[in-house]
Amino acid sequence: MIYEGIVYRPPSESRSLIIQITVGCSYNRCTYCNMYKKKVYKTRDLDLIIEDMIDARDIYDRVDKIFLADGNGLVVDTYTLTEILKSIKKIFPECNSVSIYATPKDVLDKSQNDLKLLKDMGLKLIYMGIESGSDKVLVNTNKGINSKELIQAGQKVKKSGIILSTMIISGLGGKKEWIDHAEKTAMVLNEIQPDYLALMTLMVKKGTVLYDEVREGEFQVLNKNELLKETLLLIKSLELNNCIIRSNHASNNLVLKGDLPKDKMMVISEIEKNIIKEKNVIKLSF
Ligand code: SF4
Structure with a gap:
């Protein structure tokens, strides 16, 4: 089994068998990525995908x-x-979780029946990048989608019964849009009510449009304290009924974990503690 190029997976899939069904991203136009x-x-040939599964079966005794x-x-x-999904059931009958990355547009392009069918065939979880709920930030980063469509996509996954794990990017609004980014992202998440929420932090990578914008002074990156302040505003604005939040990605400065709404105050106090430590200020209010 040989992967084509570097293969990425979410932190929570570190123990998963990775099967490459596509190569690359069909969108590939976000300014920061x-x-x-x-x-x-390209979509890989089904025969090659199944061949990879058979190879992996020979190597691994158990694939959960x-x-x-x-x-x-x-x-x-x-x-x-x-x-x-049929081949997975046949080749790895012990497997109890199949997950996949999706853009919100991919979800919108599937019918509700398609999603239900995929769930019934064994698709357990979709990782969907929301990144921001701010329409200004979505335009600036060329996400090709608006906040209303993000909500529709998220609600569609929830309705299908597939578990929804969402990702957002702290700092994506820069110094200009951090308040709008935090508030509108919380608003979108409140409408969707995802099962999981992963917070990642913006990393400016060479070779991206964003990199050039930073060099030209058009985009100003938040510092560590400003990022914490933004995260604090986001968490305070969230009204999630049953969501596990995590910021354990390599890009994050502060590791946060909690089940919302139960741990909301604990998460808030953890962020506040770190802001206070660095800046020696008493408390932030909005
Ligand atoms: S952020 Fe996601 S959708 Fe955008 S280019 Fe990267 S992989 Fe593709």
Whole structure:
């Protein structure tokens, strides 16, 4: 089994078998992302995907979890996805979790019945990048989607019964839009009510449009304290009924964990403690 190029997976899939069903990202136009710049997008042949599964079966005695890479596997047509899920059931009968990355657009392009079918065939979890709920930030970063569509996509996954794990990027609004970014992102998440929320932090990568914007002074990156202040505003604005939040990505300065709403005050106090430590101020209020 040979992967084509670098393969990325969410931190929570560190023990999963990764099966590459696509190469690259079919969108590949977000201003801050360089993950798939060197790859030309394609869906891999079903025969090759199944061959990889058979190879992996020879290597691993037990496979509990499978992650379908690359960047947005859900873009693959529903028939092919059901064939992949069928083969997983046959080749890895012990596997109890199949997950995949999806852009909100990929979700919107599937019908509600498609999503239900994929769930019934064994797709357990979708990782969907929201990144920001601010329409200004979504335009600035060329996400190709607006906040209303983000809400529709998130609610569609929830309605299908597939577990929804969302990602957002702290600092994506820069110094200009950090308040709008925090407030509108919370608003979108409150409408969606995801099962999981992962906070990542913006990393400016060479070779991206954002990198040039930073060099030209058009985009100003938040410092550590400003990031904490933004996260504090976001968490305070969240009204999630049953969501596990995590900021344990390599990009994060502060590791946060909690189940909302139960741990909301604990998470808030953890952030406040860190702001106080660094700046020696008493408390931030909004
Ligand atoms: S952020 Fe996601 S959708 Fe955007 S280019 Fe990167 S992988 Fe593709």
